[in-house]
Structures are given as C-alpha cells and as structure tokens.
Amino acid sequence: MTAITTDQVAVPASRENAEGLTLDAKRERYGVLSLCSPSMLLILLILFVPVGWLMWLSFFDVQNNWTLENYARMFGSKSYIKTFRTTFEISFVVTGICILMGYPLAYLLSQLGKRAAGICMIFVLLPFWTSLLVRTYAWLVLLQRRGVINGWLLDMGIIDEPLRLVHNFTGTVIGMVQILLPFLVLPLYAAMKSIDRDFLKAAANLGASPINAFWRVFFPLSLPGLFAGVVLVFVLCLGFYVTPALLGGGKIHMWAMRIETSINLYANWGAASALGVVLLIVTLGILYGLNKLFRLDKVFGNN
DSSP states (O other), X not given: OOOOOHHHHHHHHHXXXXXXXXXXXXXXXHHHHXXXXXXXXXXXXXXXXXXXXXXXXXXXOTTOOBOSHHHHHHHHOHHHHHHHHHHHHHHHHHHHHHHHHHHHHHHHHHHSOHHHHHHHHHHHHGGGGSOHHHHHHHHHHHHXXXXXXXXXXXXXXXXXXXXXXXXXXXXXXXXXXXXXHHHHHHHHHHHHHTSOHHHHHHHHHTTOOHHHXXXXXXXXXXXXXXXXXXXXXHHHHHTOOHHHHHHSTTSOOOHHHHHHHHHHTTOOHHHHHHHHHHHHHHHHHHXXXXXXXXXXXXXXXXX
C-alpha cells in the first residue's frame, strides 16, 4: 500500500486555495465594475458623445456637404495660426505667473497655524464668491487709462502719462492670473499640508540646511499638487473667453473667441467644431508630452 506524504496533500490544497483566491478577485472586480457602470455610462454620455458629435460636424460645411475645408483653413489662414499661437502664449505665460505667485503663497499657508491658515484661506477663496464677469469689469475699471492705478501713479509723479494696462496682452494676462490663481493654490496647499514634517526634521538631523532640506525633501513631495494645479490652470486658460474678450479690447483673439465668432457671426458649426477638435487634440498632445518628458506617473506615485 502506497503511503500519501504531507507534500502530496499540500500541493492540491494550495492549488485549490490559489484558484479560490483568483475566483474571489474576479468576483470583486466584476462587482466594482457593476457599481461603477452607471457613472461610466454618465461620463460616456456627457463627455464622449458630445466630442464625437463635434468631430462629426467638423467634416461638414455650411451647406452640409462633406469637406475637409474646415481643417485646411486652419493651416492655410494666417489669422487662424495667429489666434492659435496667441492662445498658447497667454496660457503658458499665465500658468508660469501662477506658479511663481502661487507656490510661495501655498507654502506660506502650509506653514501657518490652523486658525491663521483658515483666515488667510478665506482671502484665497473670496474671488469665488463674486461673478467672473464682475471681477473682469472691476479689472477694467482699475487698469484703464483713467483708472485707479494710472490715477495713483500720476498723482504720485511716478509716471508722466497713463500706462497701457488694458485692451492688450498685459491686461488680459493680469485678469486671467487673478482669476485662475486659486485653482493652483488649492491643490498645491492640500499637497503641502499632507507632507509629514518629520521628514524635514530627519533631513536636519542628517546635516541638511533648511534650504537644502526644502529642495531635496519638501519640494519633490509637493510636486503632485503643483502638477495638478498647473494642468488645471493651463487647461482652463485654453478655453477662456470672457476675460480676453473684455480686457483684450478686440485686440486679443483666443481660440474660444474664434469659436464664438464662427457660430454667432458666420453660423458655421463645422468650422467651430473643427476648432474645438483641434484644440482638444493639441491639449491632449501637450499633456502627453509633459507626461513623457517629466514622467508624471512617477511623480504621482505610480510605478
């Protein structure tokens, strides 16, 4: 009679346990998928369906004839190219200024006590309590030739004639920075507050100076919040309409303004759809390039 060893009994049992764990994992994935399916369906309806509809309309002209003219016009018309370049120039400048202003502000808020940080955060959130249109007109009052800022500078003798602060590139950037700055500060502040201060103490115990500890410990840990704010600000800049239209004074034409003109003035939904599709593709391409260049997946902790 052949004796059954312990190893021979353990092998089928371990195999059975592994198969059971795999089956439980599949059931869990299917359960999570079933729970997420309503949200995924909603995202499909409100995001992908409109984008697909825009792509379909972009291949038709005013007479509903199939054409590629809407896309060919963008590469052959200097006005389209200038508008496209202006849109991204303003977006990069506004995003850069928001980084220079927002990072020190978020760092200051993260170092304050809970009560003081809460009070200061009210001033960061205060612009959200006012309409975007009202804030833009307020900047128009402040920056115009006979506005408050030029009046103060003239009265103090700092300038001899009013500065051109509005109806140009400068005025558009100033207004957009003030509106979009909180969108960078909020995610950055949240990331900074989550950083364990014991890391900085450990760096100091190992002989690092405060500046060295900041750049080698604190700053890398704050990068997820910084990149989240940068992406949010940059994408919002690309689709801005109200502020450039008012503070630009008709001299600054961004992509969103060109889309509005194509619809309201020329009633050309095909051209407007093509503009939206190109802007979406270029934006996704830039984000993909940034991900490849800076490896944002590693910055956000995904290996």
